Amino acid sequence: MPTPFSQPEKPLNSFAPRLLDWFETDGRHDLPWQQHQTDRPNPYIVWLSEVMLQQTQVKTVLPYFARFMDSFPTVQDLAAAEWDTIAEHWAGMGYYARARNLHKGAKQLVDVINETGDYPQTLAAWEAISGVGPSTAGAIMAMGLHKYGVICDGNVKRVLTRWAAIDGDITKSATTKQLWVLAERLTPKENSGLFAQAMMDMGATLCVRRSPNCQLCPLREDCIAHAEGRETDYPVKAKKKPKPSKFSNALIIENNDAEVLWLQRPDNGIWGGLWSLPLEFVEKVTANKATKLAEAQPKKLQVSSNEKVYETEFTTAEQIIHEWLEENKLVAESVSNTLLDDAPIKHSLTHFHWYLQPQKLVINEAKSTELNEKLSAAQIAFKWLDKQKARDSLGLPRAMIKIIEV
Numbered sequence: 001m002p003t004p005f006s007q008p009e010k011p012l013n014s015f016a017p018r019l020l021d022w023f024e025t026d027g028r029h030d031l032p033w034q035q036h037q038t039d040r041p042n043p044y045i046v047w048l049s050e051v052m053l054q055q056t057q058v059k060t061v062l063p064y065f066a067r068f069m070d071s072f073p074t075v076q077d078l079a080a081a082e083w084d085t086i087a088e089h090w091a092g093m094g095y096y097a098r099a100r101n102l103h104k105g106a107k108q109l110v111d112v113i114n115e116t117g118d119y120p121q122t123l124a125a126w127e128a129i130s131g132v133g134p135s136t137a138g139a140i141m142a143m144g145l146h147k148y149g150v151i152c153d154g155n156v157k158r159v160l161t162r163w164a165a166i167d168g169d170i171t172k173s174a175t176t177k178q179l180w181v182l183a184e185r186l187t188p189k190e191n192s193g194l195f196a197q198a199m200m201d202m203g204a205t206l207c208v209r210r211s212p213n214c215q216l217c218p219l220r221e222d223c224i225a226h227a228e229g230r231e232t233d234y235p236v237k238a239k240k241k242p243k244p245s246k247f248s249n250a251l252i253i254e255n256n257d258a259e260v261l262w263l264q265r266p267d268n269g270i271w272g273g274l275w276s277l278p279l280e281f282v283e284k285v286t287a288n289k290a291t292k293l294a295e296a297q298p299k300k301l302q303v304s305s306n307e308k309v310y311e312t313e314f315t316t317a318e319q320i321i322h323e324w325l326e327e328n329k330l331v332a333e334s335v336s337n338t339l340l341d342d343a344p345i346k347h348s349l350t351h352f353h354w355y356l357q358p359q360k361l362v363i364n365e366a367k368s369t370e371l372n373e374k375l376s377a378a379q380i381a382f383k384w385l386d387k388q389k390a391r392d393s394l395g396l397p398r399a400m401i402k403i404i405e406v
Ligand code: SF4
Pocket: 159, 162, 163, 206, 207, 208, 212, 213, 214, 217, 218, 219, 220, 223, 224, 225, 226, 231
């Protein structure tokens, strides 16, 4: 009789042994965070790598992980580090809220260790750590502590929706629940860490998004999507609306010493806690209009007079700078570059495309002193640094790196 997962009992029971056999011979065993070959796993390593891998691929994570381990070999080192140092280590990997949570989580873990003498030992205790969701907590339990733990991350969901032909929208909670039930049913009580590692490997190396390598797959003989030749129809996801676009001028305000003004972004919001050039947001436009505007008149973007946009998009520092520029009738000019004259730098975030137009303004010593005083009076975190020093010492988002490389 079919189970609720469209898969009979026999394949359900043989799923884990087949996967583990495949992993033993063909899986990856040399990733620096893997703990399945040691009797004394290190939860710190698994936690750190899992947070990094949440939205980033293995090959991108590898050098970041190595640098983090070099600078912060223990959770105590990470907890004691300055935020700016962590931001600088994370810069370029995107989804910066993860770095914030990592820092906060390290402090929470140190508190737990100081209180109990060890890392959290239960799923619920790990889920209480900042930035740790149910799948990350399951991975840490299974791989970082060698206890029972279940994972159901994006890779696992892809494998399972294909194998069991689960055709509900994976962004819906009913489908997520169904997938968790199936993941729990398939995870062996013994060796759940090895199983988690094998599932991750399957999703990353065989059952990949665009062209799954079914010929080498240990689940091929009972994979429903494969039998139907519909592998890439899964997972089913409702069509997303096209992302809106936003335009900003990125102000390169330079003093007499060729140093540029950098502002630390507020903790909440885009690039929280990182450093950026002052930005001037301009009227929100649709994707099509944005393209047309970029093509037609990239230098004539006007700062929005829409109060709501102004309030929500500008930081206090940017409001001060914007008003100061207007009072002094100072105008920044587009950076002369044929590429940028045609199209501003495009940066895509999860919820919108962002077109950034670098604009440069050189100010004299009297003006930079005046601006310093205004920013200091408002307790704004700012620095004057040349581009190279900023790149070397500040946590800069990737879009800012693109701009200073122009
Ligand atoms: S047979 Fe193909 S689609 Fe099915 S689980 Fe294996 S790799 Fe994925």
